[in-house]
Amino acid sequence: MTVIVLSGPVGAGKSSLTAILSKYLGTKPFYESVDDNPVLPLFYKDPLKYTYLLQLFFLNTRFHSIKKALSDDNNVLDRSIYEDSLFFHMNADIGRANDLEVQTYEELLENMMKELERMPKRHPDLLVHINVSYETMIRRIQKRGRSYEQLSFDPTLEDYYKRMLRYYEKWYDDYDYSPKMMIDGDHYDFMASESDRTEVLDQITQKLKQVGKLPKNWQAGEIARKAIEIGQ
Numbered sequence: 001m002t003v004i005v006l007s008g009p010v011g012a013g014k015s016s017l018t019a020i021l022s023k024y025l026g027t028k029p030f031y032e033s034v035d036d037n038p039v040l041p042l043f044y045k046d047p048l049k050y051t052y053l054l055q056l057f058f059l060n061t062r063f064h065s066i067k068k069a070l071s072d073d074n075n076v077l078d079r080s081i082y083e084d085s086l087f088f089h090m091n092a093d094i095g096r097a098n099d100l101e102v103q104t105y106e107e108l109l110e111n112m113m114k115e116l117e118r119m120p121k122r123h124p125d126l127l128v129h130i131n132v133s134y135e136t137m138i139r140r141i142q143k144r145g146r147s148y149e150q151l152s153f154d155p156t157l158e159d160y161y162k163r164m165l166r167y168y169e170k171w172y173d174d175y176d177y178s179p180k181m182m183i184d185g186d187h188y189d190f191m192a193s194e195s196d197r198t199e200v201l202d203q204i205t206q207k208l209k210q211v212g213k214l215p216k217n218w219q220a221g222e223i224a225r226k227a228i229e230i231g232q
């Protein structure tokens with residue numbers, strides 16, 4: 001059983017790469033709840049009021065999917081639980097959560113992580129991080145077009161997104177729950193370009209081989225070729 005998690009800031013392309021990679025490897029994709037998330041639009045409208053609720057919502061849904069993924073078959077998850085704390089602390093640092101909320105969140109997360117220790121598999125086998133610059137991030141956010149994520153909706157989002165990129169740099173450096181690798185999301189457009197897609201999938205396959213986690217029986221056959229041709 002091989003569990004891969006994707007990581008990266010808003011708009012990095014995690015969901016797209018999850019779709020492509022899971023098709024390529026013939027494994028199951030797990031997506032976080034975004035477009036059907038009832039709290040997300042409320043949060044962007046009034047972050048001060050909804051930060052805590054949103055973070056609890058994400059933590060809860062993530063916990064559900066992780067429990068499934070870690071006891072199931074081969075899987076690819078489009079975001080790791082380890083990033084939830086990044087989002088929470090980033091928002092707390094700009095005054096959107098009080099000390100008691102921070103403490104309660106920390107305790108809840110610790111409790112959940114202890115539960116996960118009991119799973120057949122405790123951590124993912126590989127973290128694939130998509131690194132993007134601010135310019136790429138904004139371009140993709142615009143292209144995707146969720147209204148509440150646009151700078152035109154709230155100009156202070158520029159600072160928020162730039163801060164997020166800084167937090168992610170440290171977060172990735174510190175991450176040590178599993179082997180990890182970084183994809184250059186500025187250089188490779190795995191959504192639009194077939195050759196970029198081939199290159200990125202090749203990099204991931206090499207890394208999986210290196211850590212001895214390429215799913216058993218997988219070979220670069222017809223299914224894998226189709227995933228490259230079609231994309232997500």
Ligand SMILES: Nc1ncnc2c1ncn2[C@@H]1O[C@H](COP(=O)(O)OP(=O)(O)OP(=O)(O)O)[C@@H](O)[C@H]1O
Nearest residue numbers: 009010011012013014015016034058078084087149
């Ligand atoms: N704890 C959290 N975990 C995930 N997303 C969060 C969290 N807190 C806030 N968000 C918000 O949820 C939304 C979804 O995140 P994101 O855009 O990274 O997901 P995605 O659509 O899967 O991304 P990608 O473009 O990389 O596929 C963003 O607007 C983000 O700001």
